[in-house]
Amino acid sequence: MIKTKNLTKKFGEFTAVDGLDLEIRQGEIFGFLGPNGAGKTTSIRMMVGLLSPTGGEVRIAGMGNSSVEDKVGVCPQDLVIWEELTTYENIRFMGNMHGVPREKLGDRTNELIEDLQLEDKRDNLASELSGGMKRRLNLGMSLVHDPEIVVLDEPSAGLDPQTRYSVWEYIKGLRQGENGCIILTTHLMEEADRVSDRVGIIDRGELIVVDTPENLKKSVGEGDSIKIELNDKRNNPEAVERLKELGEVIQASEVGNRVVVRALDALNKTDNFTEALEESGYAVSDVSISQTNTLEDVFIHLTGRGLD
Amino acid sequence: MKFLYVAIKGLKEIFRDKKGLAFLVAFPAIFMLVFGLAFSGGQGENKPYSIGVINRDEGALISGAEGEKQRQNFGEELVTAVEGLTFEGSDVSMFEIRSVGASEGDQLLKDRDIALVLKIPTDFSESVSQLIDRTVRREVTSSVGEMIITEFNEMTSSGNESFKPEDFTPENFADRNMKDLPADRSLPEVKDKTAELVIKGDPGYVAYNKSRGILVGVLSQFKEKVASRARKATLDKFGEGSSTRAELVRVKSESISGTESLTTFDYYAPGIFIFALLMSAIGVAGSLATEVDKGTLERLKLSRMSSFDLLLGTLIPWSISAVFQVLILFGVALLIGFNWAGGLVSLGYSILIAAIAGVASVALGLLLASFTEDESQASNLGTLISVPLSFVVGAFFPLPKVPIGKIFGRTFELYDTLPWTHAAEALRVLLIYGGGIGDVLFELGFLVGLTVLLFLAGVFFFSRERLTSVA
Numbered sequence: 001m002i003k004t005k006n007l008t009k010k011f012g013e014f015t016a017v018d019g020l021d022l023e024i025r026q027g028e029i030f031g032f033l034g035p036n037g038a039g040k041t042t043s044i045r046m047m048v049g050l051l052s053p054t055g056g057e058v059r060i061a062g063m064g065n066s067s068v069e070d071k072v073g074v075c076p077q078d079l080v081i082w083e084e085l086t087t088y089e090n091i092r093f094m095g096n097m098h099g100v101p102r103e104k105l106g107d108r109t110n111e112l113i114e115d116l117q118l119e120d121k122r123d124n125l126a127s128e129l130s131g132g133m134k135r136r137l138n139l140g141m142s143l144v145h146d147p148e149i150v151v152l153d154e155p156s157a158g159l160d161p162q163t164r165y166s167v168w169e170y171i172k173g174l175r176q177g178e179n180g181c182i183i184l185t186t187h188l189m190e191e192a193d194r195v196s197d198r199v200g201i202i203d204r205g206e207l208i209v210v211d212t213p214e215n216l217k218k219s220v221g222e223g224d225s226i227k228i229e230l231n232d233k234r235n236n237p238e239a240v241e242r243l244k245e246l247g248e249v250i251q252a253s254e255v256g257n258r259v260v261v262r263a264l265d266a267l268n269k270t271d272n273f274t275e276a277l278e279e280s281g282y283a284v285s286d287v288s289i290s291q292t293n294t295l296e297d298v299f300i301h302l303t304g305r306g307l308d
Numbered sequence: 309m310k311f312l313y314v315a316i317k318g319l320k321e322i323f324r325d326k327k328g329l330a331f332l333v334a335f336p337a338i339f340m341l342v343f344g345l346a347f348s349g350g351q352g353e354n355k356p357y358s359i360g361v362i363n364r365d366e367g368a369l370i371s372g373a374e375g376e377k378q379r380q381n382f383g384e385e386l387v388t389a390v391e392g393l394t395f396e397g398s399d400v401s402m403f404e405i406r407s408v409g410a411s412e413g414d415q416l417l418k419d420r421d422i423a424l425v426l427k428i429p430t431d432f433s434e435s436v437s438q439l440i441d442r443t444v445r446r447e448v449t450s451s452v453g454e455m456i457i458t459e460f461n462e463m464t465s466s467g468n469e470s471f472k473p474e475d476f477t478p479e480n481f482a483d484r485n486m487k488d489l490p491a492d493r494s495l496p497e498v499k500d501k502t503a504e505l506v507i508k509g510d511p512g513y514v515a516y517n518k519s520r521g522i523l524v525g526v527l528s529q530f531k532e533k534v535a536s537r538a539r540k541a542t543l544d545k546f547g548e549g550s551s552t553r554a555e556l557v558r559v560k561s562e563s564i565s566g567t568e569s570l571t572t573f574d575y576y577a578p579g580i581f582i583f584a585l586l587m588s589a590i591g592v593a594g595s596l597a598t599e600v601d602k603g604t605l606e607r608l609k610l611s612r613m614s615s616f617d618l619l620l621g622t623l624i625p626w627s628i629s630a631v632f633q634v635l636i637l638f639g640v641a642l643l644i645g646f647n648w649a650g651g652l653v654s655l656g657y658s659i660l661i662a663a664i665a666g667v668a669s670v671a672l673g674l675l676l677a678s679f680t681e682d683e684s685q686a687s688n689l690g691t692l693i694s695v696p697l698s699f700v701v702g703a704f705f706p707l708p709k710v711p712i713g714k715i716f717g718r719t720f721e722l723y724d725t726l727p728w729t730h731a732a733e734a735l736r737v738l739l740i741y742g743g744g745i746g747d748v749l750f751e752l753g754f755l756v757g758l759t760v761l762l763f764l765a766g767v768f769f770f771s772r773e774r775l776t777s778v779a
Contacts, residue, residue, distance in 0.1 A: 050606060074610050080603040084324040085317065096313040097611035125324070141607070 001026045001181045007056035016042040018205040031196030032185040039205040040185035073147030077154040079134045083127035098145035112140040132163045148180035189295035217293040220301045224266035228259045229286040255306035314621020336584030344644030347572035356401045357519040360408035360425040368433035382436040383428040423519040424509035435503030443538040577641040578735035579703035585665045590690030592673025597686035630666025649742030665731035668759040674766030678773040701728040727758035
């Protein structure tokens with residue numbers, strides 16, 4: 001459905017996206033996972049033609065991406081709405097701009113308002129909506145023309161957990177069988193895991209891996225993940241070295257402000273690890289164990305850093 | 309048709325944005341109100357000038373008709389004369405006189421509660437009496453001389469051979485001609501006496517300059533009248549009529565045709581319409597910069613909307629807003645005394661001119677939005693350009709001549725390259741002088757031509773900077 005070949009974007013000396021080769025298939029929900037600034041948004045902006053690439057090419061349904069307005073619906077990361085228009089007017093205006101026939105537009109607008117649970121605020125100015133409502137409106141405006149390719153840039157950023165889950169369900173419901181595709185960019189591993197059929201992990205402008213969430217999690221291998229927080233975070237690098245000396249550790253690294261250790265039978269070995277750290281003079285303030293791999297574990301496994 | 313949807317969206321945004329609307333309408337309306345209150349009392353309105361008088365004149369003894377002495381205060385007479393002045397063809401007094409002390413007068417001048425203070429010195433009457441004496445002496449000597457020459461000529465030419473020139477003495481001449489004169493036939497002694505009248509005020513105050521000019525004229529007339537009265541009194545003794553004018557002061561002013569009742573504010577009002585229209589360029593720039601900054605323009609670029617839809621869709625609501633702006637300002641101007649000439653037809657043409665000038669402002673807004681990143685930048689740059697521009701196009705006062713050539717026989721000034729200059733001039737012709745469309749064809753032609761050029765420049769730069777994908 002969408003194919004990029006050696007897609008590259010440079011801003012001066014800085015390379016935001018470096019030789020992206022990617023194929024997004026018809027009918028799938030593709031998740032772009034990576035930390036903030038990894039190059040996710042830049043990649044999709046080039047795909048939909050909002051940003052000129054420095055090099056490489058994009059093919060959508062076998063064609064260039066110069067006139068794909070009818071096929072693509074982009075929900076930007078920021079709230080891109082007209083504050084002085086009502087909920088209904090915002091969606092309807094975008095429908096008019098996309099050329100949705102007048103006889104269908106009214107029903108389509110009302111349908112979106114209902115699906116996104118905005119009925120009570122139908123005639124309220126967008127400026128009067130809460131943050132979560134605005135984000136749902138932002139989504140509805142991208143979908144009014146029923147696009148084949150839906151691009152959602154961090155669609156649940158700033159939403160409370162309950163609304164986030166309902167938005168995820170809504171996104172999964174957008175899948176149109178074998179026609180079209182949904183591209184999702186996120187830095188939330190849970191979002192990528194729950195919603196995506198396949199996930200591409202991107203870091204520092206480079207696509208590191210693409211696979212299903214299950215296969216990615218399996219690729220990390222056996223073992224559990226132990227996250228250790230020290231009282232003095234400045235000791236994290238020395239603590240990592242001390243843990244590696246213990247021999248029972250598969251991998252140890254500093255991720256964010258924590259020390260993350262991968263080891264078999266972590267439940268029984270955690271005490272050994274914390275005692276070793278305490279004896280070395282590194283006071284431990286918190287410990288948590290995860291016995292199932294997450295996409296964050298995958299990211300740590302691949303990059304040695306966390307998603308935060 | 310998409311431009312219509314963009315236009316409707318734009319109209320909703322303009323009329324729902326209370327702050328923006330206040331800036332567009334209330335700000336120029338307040339401006340209009342301030343200008344109206346400050347300048348509506350122009351030459352067309354017969355309004356008395358308030359002046360202060362310090363009369364210290366002690367009066368003087370003047371010889372009466374029968375030679376008796378009587379005290380007279382010419383200072384009071386002068387004040388009464390000034391008080392009695394009225395505008396031509398009107399019973400409205402020219403001056404409203406307040407009797408003040410020195411320090412009170414100074415304070416009133418500083419507060420501009422009065423236009424000037426007239427100080428009449430203690431010896432004013434004394435000085436006037438000297439003027440009378442000098443006049444009487446000159447008239448008497450002149451009249452007596454004339455009589456002597458006339459009688460002498462009559463006697464020598466009558467063929468009376470008994471007439472002897474040596475018998476023609478002052479004594480027998482007086483016996484023959486001055487029997488009815490008072491006993492005291494001595495001529496008054498004339499001293500060299502000059503009293504100094506002071507007119508005090510602020511030369512930077514228009515009312516001071518106007519009222520001072522009138523007073524100087526009044527004083528000159530007063531002097532002439534006093535002398536004339538003395539002349540008349542003297543000549544009556546010799547049986548001759550008076551040529552004294554009945555009226556003390558006559559003030560007459562003439563206006564160019566069509567401006568008889570105009571005030572300074574009438575000149576300013578059409579300029580304020582232009583000022584308001586130029587201010588709307590800030591609104592346009594702010595609105596487009598917001599579309600860029602908030603990402604809504606990017607969202608629109610991902611739809612089927614073309615550049616034409618966006619630009620025409622932006623143009624329509626702002627032009628409609630320009631017309632509303634001018635109508636509201638016109639209403640405010642009428643309420644505070646704008647002298648509108650030309651009737652509804654000229655108003656209709658004025659609205660057309662305002663709409664075209666509004667398009668020029670949209671074009672300026674497009675240019676501003678091409679080079680600014682957000683609403684704040686657009687507002688700052690817009691203010692920086694629009695406010696000085698309103699002075700440059702002559703919205704507030706006539707501009708100095710800066711000729712750059714001749715077009716259709718008319719001198720083309722540097723500022724004539726801006727469309728709003730022509731709009732301001734056309735509005736003045738239509739609204740103040742009651743001109744018709746034929747009178748503003750030159751201005752209208754240039755307004756349209758320059759607006760089209762400016763709009764094309766705006767479209768070019770905005771499309772290049774904002775409507776193509778980012779490199």
